[in-house]
Amino acid sequence: MRDILRADAARMSLVEDTFKATLRSYGYDEIRLPLIERTELFTRGVGESTDAVSKEMYTLFDRDEEPLALRPEGTASCVRAVIANDMLRGDRPRLWYSGPMFRYERPQKGRYREFQQVGAESFGYSGPDVDVELISIGQEVWERLGIASNTELRINSLGNFASRTIYRNALVEYLRPLQEKLDPDSVRRLTSNPLRILDSKDERTQELLQDAPRLMDHLDNESKDYFRELVKSLDNADIPYKIDEQMVRGLDYYTHIVFEWHSEKLGAQSQIGGGGRYDGLVELLGGPPCPASGFAVGVDRIALVHQAMTAEFDARSAHIYVISLDLDCDDYADEISRTIRESTRMKVRRHRGRDKVKNQFKAADRSGATWAIVVGQDELETKSVSCKFLREKRPQIEIPVGRLADFFTRATT
Numbered sequence: 001m002r003d004i005l006r007a008d009a010a011r012m013s014l015v016e017d018t019f020k021a022t023l024r025s026y027g028y029d030e031i032r033l034p035l036i037e038r039t040e041l042f043t044r045g046v047g048e049s050t051d052a053v054s055k056e057m058y059t060l061f062d063r064d065e066e067p068l069a070l071r072p073e074g075t076a077s078c079v080r081a082v083i084a085n086d087m088l089r090g091d092r093p094r095l096w097y098s099g100p101m102f103r104y105e106r107p108q109k110g111r112y113r114e115f116q117q118v119g120a121e122s123f124g125y126s127g128p129d130v131d132v133e134l135i136s137i138g139q140e141v142w143e144r145l146g147i148a149s150n151t152e153l154r155i156n157s158l159g160n161f162a163s164r165t166i167y168r169n170a171l172v173e174y175l176r177p178l179q180e181k182l183d184p185d186s187v188r189r190l191t192s193n194p195l196r197i198l199d200s201k202d203e204r205t206q207e208l209l210q211d212a213p214r215l216m217d218h219l220d221n222e223s224k225d226y227f228r229e230l231v232k233s234l235d236n237a238d239i240p241y242k243i244d245e246q247m248v249r250g251l252d253y254y255t256h257i258v259f260e261w262h263s264e265k266l267g268a269q270s271q272i273g274g275g276g277r278y279d280g281l282v283e284l285l286g287g288p289p290c291p292a293s294g295f296a297v298g299v300d301r302i303a304l305v306h307q308a309m310t311a312e313f314d315a316r317s318a319h320i321y322v323i324s325l326d327l328d329c330d331d332y333a334d335e336i337s338r339t340i341r342e343s344t345r346m347k348v349r350r351h352r353g354r355d356k357v358k359n360q361f362k363a364a365d366r367s368g369a370t371w372a373i374v375v376g377q378d379e380l381e382t383k384s385v386s387c388k389f390l391r392e393k394r395p396q397i398e399i400p401v402g403r404l405a406d407f408f409t410r411a412t413t
């Protein structure tokens with residue numbers, strides 16, 4: 001697990017803030033969920049045959065020998081919370097959460113053991129209008145962050161339970177005689193989670209799958225209509241997408257629509273988010289029958305895409321650095337700092353520590369600030385400040401206190 005510093009942390013905050021603001025603007029409510037849950041929630045809710053649960057979960061025992069797990073994802077917790085708090089009675093909540101998730105994976109760029117997600121879940125809507133809303137929220141965020149041109153939406157239909165079961169059997173029937181040629185993971189999945197064989201990375205397995213029965217051919221009319229309507233709504237909303245018939249997603253609980261967002265800026269770990277419909281999960285976890293759909297995005301990866309696409313990013317500690325030449329001027333320097341903070345959106349860092357003027361300037365330079373504001377006895381008397389340009393060869397200027405807000409507002413527009 002890693003520490004995230006300075007510009008990297010600032011980029012991740014930007015991604016989170018943009019998601020949060022967008023989700024709020026769509027009327028989604030925040031829910032805060034615990035980091036630790038009973039292990040059983042994930043084995044039942046996410047599925048024992050998934051990598052996230054069978055291979056990657058951090059588990060521990062508390063003092064009562066209760067088996068617990070650091071959450072590997074947010075959907076199961078969100079469903080548990082919605083049931084436990086009786087939120088489905090007479091209501092159809094649309095919620096979002098954010099925070100760290102934990103998976104014991106082999107770390108590499110874009111893949112970490114602790115990573116941040118923002119997720120959104122809708123309960124009580126049988127879709128596909130709400131699915132399209134969820135996808136639109138993602139699309140809006142990519143646009144706001146300036147990464148839409150590099151983000152690809154992939155969609156697929158897994159059909160309803162009936163279609164999925166029929167397809168599952170057809171796939172197993174086709175693959176079973178070929179068992180010896182499959183990779184070991186796929187052999188295991190033949191009994192535990194056959195659909196996941198479709199997104200195996202093994203070349204030989206992929207070759208065998210070329211002639212396998214296709215999921216799309218096994219959809220019943222209800223499933224086909226659902227997918228058709230969803231695709232039409234995406235077209236109407238001008239949201240570009242690619243249909244990816246091999247995509248089944250890692251988790252067990254999806255039905256009908258599954259989707260993923262990818263970015264080519266990331267290399268191997270190209271998936272920046274994903275989601276879908278999971279109509280059976282609420283009931284599976286002890287709630288009433290309740291259609292639901294949602295998505296989760298990986299903040300760490302989106303920040304990497306943002307970094308690759310937007311070289312100019314202001315992660316400086318300060319825009320303005322305020323220096324006092326004299327102990328008697330400290331209160332005045334504090335007051336000036338406050339005035340600028342209150343009247344502009346600039347980051348104003350006041351020097352702290354009783355340092356010599358030379359060292360105060362060194363600190364100003366290190367902070368990345370564009371301007372140093374310097375106050376001494378003269379400035380105090382004339383109710384003004386001296387403003388030095390730290391990044392340009394320009395003579396210093398004097399600004400009356402009353403004009404500070406105006407000066408810095410103009411300087412940034």
Ligand code: AMP
Nearest residue numbers: 110111112115271272273274296297298
């Ligand atoms: P999932 O819960 O597997 O659908 O993942 C949703 C998103 O979380 C993915 O698209 C990734 O962006 C992100 N993600 C999943 N696992 C990791 C990881 N180990 N490190 C960083 N991001 C991850």
